[in-house]
Amino acid sequence: MTIVQKLAQQVLQQNTRAIARSISLIENETDSAQKESLLDALHSYCGRAVVWGITGPPGAGKSSLLDRFIGRLRRLNKTVAVIAVDPSSPFSGGAILGDRLRMQKHATDDGVFIRSMASRGHLGGVAGATADAIKVFDTAGFDFVIIETIGVGQTEIEVMELADLVLLVLVPGLGDEIQALKAGVMEIGDIFIINKKDLDGANRLKREVEYVLGLQENCTAKSTPPVCMTSATRDEGIDDTLSVITDYLEKIRGNGQLAARRKDRIEKELRHIASAKIMASAEHFLNIDSRLDSWVEDVFHKKVSPYKLLNRKIGEFLKELHWQ
Amino acid sequence: MTIVQKLAQQVLQQNTRAIARSISLIENETDSAQKESLLDALHSYCGRAVVWGITGPPGAGKSSLLDRFIGRLRRLNKTVAVIAVDPSSPFSGGAILGDRLRMQKHATDDGVFIRSMASRGHLGGVAGATADAIKVFDTAGFDFVIIETIGVGQTEIEVMELADLVLLVLVPGLGDEIQALKAGVMEIGDIFIINKKDLDGANRLKREVEYVLGLQENCTAKSTPPVCMTSATRDEGIDDTLSVITDYLEKIRGNGQLAARRKDRIEKELRHIASAKIMASAEHFLNIDSRLDSWVEDVFHKKVSPYKLLNRKIGEFLKELHWQ
Numbered sequence: 317m318t319i320v321q322k323l324a325q326q327v328l329q330q331n332t333r334a335i336a337r338s339i340s341l342i343e344n345e346t347d348s349a350q351k352e353s354l355l356d357a358l359h360s361y362c363g364r365a366v367v368w369g370i371t372g373p374p375g376a377g378k379s380s381l382l383d384r385f386i387g388r389l390r391r392l393n394k395t396v397a398v399i400a401v402d403p404s405s406p407f408s409g410g411a412i413l414g415d416r417l418r419m420q421k422h423a424t425d426d427g428v429f430i431r432s433m434a435s436r437g438h439l440g441g442v443a444g445a446t447a448d449a450i451k452v453f454d455t456a457g458f459d460f461v462i463i464e465t466i467g468v469g470q471t472e473i474e475v476m477e478l479a480d481l482v483l484l485v486l487v488p489g490l491g492d493e494i495q496a497l498k499a500g501v502m503e504i505g506d507i508f509i510i511n512k513k514d515l516d517g518a519n520r521l522k523r524e525v526e527y528v529l530g531l532q533e534n535c536t537a538k539s540t541p542p543v544c545m546t547s548a549t550r551d552e553g554i555d556d557t558l559s560v561i562t563d564y565l566e567k568i569r570g571n572g573q574l575a576a577r578r579k580d581r582i583e584k585e586l587r588h589i590a591s592a593k594i595m596a597s598a599e600h601f602l603n604i605d606s607r608l609d610s611w612v613e614d615v616f617h618k619k620v621s622p623y624k625l626l627n628r629k630i631g632e633f634l635k636e637l638h639w640q
Numbered sequence: 641m642t643i644v645q646k647l648a649q650q651v652l653q654q655n656t657r658a659i660a661r662s663i664s665l666i667e668n669e670t671d672s673a674q675k676e677s678l679l680d681a682l683h684s685y686c687g688r689a690v691v692w693g694i695t696g697p698p699g700a701g702k703s704s705l706l707d708r709f710i711g712r713l714r715r716l717n718k719t720v721a722v723i724a725v726d727p728s729s730p731f732s733g734g735a736i737l738g739d740r741l742r743m744q745k746h747a748t749d750d751g752v753f754i755r756s757m758a759s760r761g762h763l764g765g766v767a768g769a770t771a772d773a774i775k776v777f778d779t780a781g782f783d784f785v786i787i788e789t790i791g792v793g794q795t796e797i798e799v800m801e802l803a804d805l806v807l808l809v810l811v812p813g814l815g816d817e818i819q820a821l822k823a824g825v826m827e828i829g830d831i832f833i834i835n836k837k838d839l840d841g842a843n844r845l846k847r848e849v850e851y852v853l854g855l856q857e858n859c860t861a862k863s864t865p866p867v868c869m870t871s872a873t874r875d876e877g878i879d880d881t882l883s884v885i886t887d888y889l890e891k892i893r894g895n896g897q898l899a900a901r902r903k904d905r906i907e908k909e910l911r912h913i914a915s916a917k918i919m920a921s922a923e924h925f926l927n928i929d930s931r932l933d934s935w936v937e938d939v940f941h942k943k944v945s946p947y948k949l950l951n952r953k954i955g956e957f958l959k960e961l962h963w964q
Contacts, residue, residue: 352947352951353947355945355946355947356945356946356947356948359939359942359945359946359948360942360945363942575940578940579936579937579940582936582939582940582946583932583933583936585946586926586932586935586936586939586946586949586950587926587932589946589947589950590922590925590926590950590953590954591919591922593950593951593954594918594919594922594954595915595918595919597954598914598915598918601914602910602911602914608907608910608911609907611910612903612906612907612910613903615683615906615910616899616902616903616906618683618684618687621679621680621683621684622679622680622683622906622909622910622913623676623677623679623680623913624680624683625910626910626913626914626917627676627917629914630914630917630918630921
């Protein structure tokens, strides 16, 4: 048994240190072969965990809300892994919410694992590293993996695409809330949560969200996402929201949407891996026997033009290959 | 003779409309095969023109200086093509300086062709489009092609790498001039020009530049670039600077630096084209007989893990290929 296979076995046995070591290995990607073996070893155990995404503008109360959700899930004896992602600060490792949670009561609970995710090193960026980390927690038997992002930009959207369902948290009083969201953000929410529902403007925000979602429905033929109202600090609306989440998951499990979503994710992953590997082989190709150098000489001395040369070389390459 | 070969012939005959049409074809890249044929047809005629780059912070007086240089070159009966690049504003097409020049006396001079370059469409970005445009002007027999950028960022550095020699224009009174330049900018200058030499601080700036260049020399073992003083508006220092430029060109022609530089450029171009073509073939590979779809099913149903699958497929692909 290789070291990596042993590591995978330890992850399967829910060994906390093995989990942490696996994620470090994935994140740092100093050894691509080891990383690949580890992910290969984990693959057959994945697919059981439910992956939530939670996102929304800073100040929406995502951490308090997450704290409440974790409390409820723990009461049901479910285990939860949280991946805190903040791509905007690669050096801090996006630990803002992770740190806050860590300081709370779950820190001493073995059923909760909190990890912040940095984008350093990983070829697929922070979304690629997060996708791989989900597999580690899934293999380790966590019932829920919750990925949360601070802020709502393009990278955050990519991260959210890794989730089975996305909770988009909004809050009244942050200005022109909906308008301020970037294009594509409203579309990623499967369930909307208006937190701090006791604040002025909460009901108006709910109506606005429902209005915009109604417009989207007409355009996309996707059913309108539910809009829930909560107050995380007052512990209100949490159970109702959990019911909505449970119903939603049951629905997408039943109608094949969950499987479709996971297959989309696999397709993206395969595309990404294939591109990276083919580019590496292209680089290798260009360097065999310094052929690039001799091509440069030929082009420089007008023996051949760049496209004519490369179309021939790459044409030969393509003709010979036997994709199976 | 194909339409594109005919177009190339017309470019060779210095037909202005053919030149403009060729650059539009390159820039828009709606038809990649046509673009490739055109560039193939031009290739054997290229390499005669001397390519200058001129860059520096906004307000340094690049356009007035360029106006003076063009005037001098025209008196020597040399023809000049100017490519104005402004990557920061893809929609305006970077026409700021181009427009200014167009409005001046050269607008009615057949020996001067001014073109602004937008980054739209071109796979290789604005630097790729500029590289191809240089080939058109070179084929059309322009003695000098001058590429100028507004501002000095990363893309501008890439554009400047297309030149045989780079004039970096600085001016006193823009604040902490040298410090304000981004990393890598000082390194691209082959000849430094301090314009508005009659302003306070011009001599101090010259000493500072020489000091920084002296430090660089110690680090890079590259000979220290000359620093010229000009006043474009007063028409002072222009002829001296032109002598410095001429001497510099003679030197790099003699010692092989010019050829080395052009070969570096060809290498980058070949790498870029090869990557783009191999990626396109990878995309094609993934779509043959919907194989990606069936792989997604296999991975989803745990028949195989992503890396195991792709390493096998890509392994077969690499084993079979005969790069020649």
